[in-house]
Amino acid sequence: MTLGTVYLVGAGPGDPELLTLKAHRLLSSCDALVYDSLVPKALLDLVPEHCERHFVGKRRGHHSVPQPSTNAVLVELAQRRRCIVRLKGGDPFLFGRGGEEAAHLAGHGVPVEVVPGVTAGIAAPAYCGIPVTHRSAGSSVTFVTGHEEIDKARPGVDWRGLARSSDGLVIYMGLHNLRRIAEELLAGGLAGDTPAAVVQQGTVHGQRLLVASLAELADRVEAEGLASPSIVVVGEVVNQRVESCAPQPADAEMPIPF
Numbered sequence: 001m002t003l004g005t006v007y008l009v010g011a012g013p014g015d016p017e018l019l020t021l022k023a024h025r026l027l028s029s030c031d032a033l034v035y036d037s038l039v040p041k042a043l044l045d046l047v048p049e050h051c052e053r054h055f056v057g058k059r060r061g062h063h064s065v066p067q068p069s070t071n072a073v074l075v076e077l078a079q080r081r082r083c084i085v086r087l088k089g090g091d092p093f094l095f096g097r098g099g100e101e102a103a104h105l106a107g108h109g110v111p112v113e114v115v116p117g118v119t120a121g122i123a124a125p126a127y128c129g130i131p132v133t134h135r136s137a138g139s140s141v142t143f144v145t146g147h148e149e150i151d152k153a154r155p156g157v158d159w160r161g162l163a164r165s166s167d168g169l170v171i172y173m174g175l176h177n178l179r180r181i182a183e184e185l186l187a188g189g190l191a192g193d194t195p196a197a198v199v200q201q202g203t204v205h206g207q208r209l210l211v212a213s214l215a216e217l218a219d220r221v222e223a224e225g226l227a228s229p230s231i232v233v234v235g236e237v238v239n240q241r242v243e244s245c246a247p248q249p250a251d252a253e254m255p256i257p258f
């Protein structure tokens with residue numbers, strides 16, 4: 001049997017204009033679409049009318065579709081469709097389980113190809129004028145998930161180590177554990193007045209920016225009611241913000257998960 005190809009496509013962070021040309025071409029011609037919560041609504045309109053659509057994200061108050069079910073949907077679609085787009089927010093290989101899906105598909109003999117996307121960790125700060133690296137504000141940046149429980153039994157993110165080894169941090173899924181993360185970073189040696197920022201719903205309608213010192217960050221986020229999806233930036237780069245270079249967020253919405 002000839003199997004269809006699954007394209008693991010990055011949808012970008014929300015502004016539909018940040019979609020790559022390759023992603024646009026594939027969306028406009030695919031005959032099956034499998035998509036997540038953090039995908040801009042406007043992109044779903046690009047697919048042809050005959051395209052079969054499957055939502056596998058998390059709806060408010062519900063659990064996500066389990067990963068094995070998503071994997072099974074993709075393999076099953078490859079058996080009867082020619083061009084399947086697996087659309088994921090941001091970049092599919094950055095905290096998006098794209099690697100797991102690619103391995104699963106390849107393991108089942110399904111042709112699979114990745115189409116990188118613009119990641120939220122760079123774009124959301126950029127839409128506020130914050131560069132994630134800067135020659136005079138340090139020479140390293142770490143993309144890190146804040147999702148893992150800090151006191152879980154198996155070793156997770158070494159926040160204290162990161163405080164010592166990375167000039168800047170870009171934290172995905174970090175709001176839930178923000179207080180603990182900040183405490184760990186301070187315990188690891190970062191000064192309380194280290195600049196930090198939170199960008200909620202970066203690049204789209206509803207974008208919000210909060211700038212605070214690391215010591216005050218969690219209280220300020222709580223007081224001002226910032227919510228997911230948000231990117232947290234910690235480090236001197238926050239002070240390199242050039243407000244006037246920030247683009248206008250797109251008048252677009254994406255489904256808000258969690």
Ligand SMILES: C[S@@+](CC[C@H](N)C(=O)[O-])C[C@H]1O[C@@H](n2cnc3c(N)ncnc32)[C@H](O)[C@@H]1O
Nearest residue numbers: 089090091096119120172173201202229230231
């Ligand atoms: C499962 S991760 C997926 C990351 C995605 N693959 C990427 O490259 O951007 C989801 C997290 O990305 C971040 N995120 C995604 N889109 C965002 C946006 N428009 N603004 C702020 N944060 C965003 C949030 O931290 C969110 O909890």
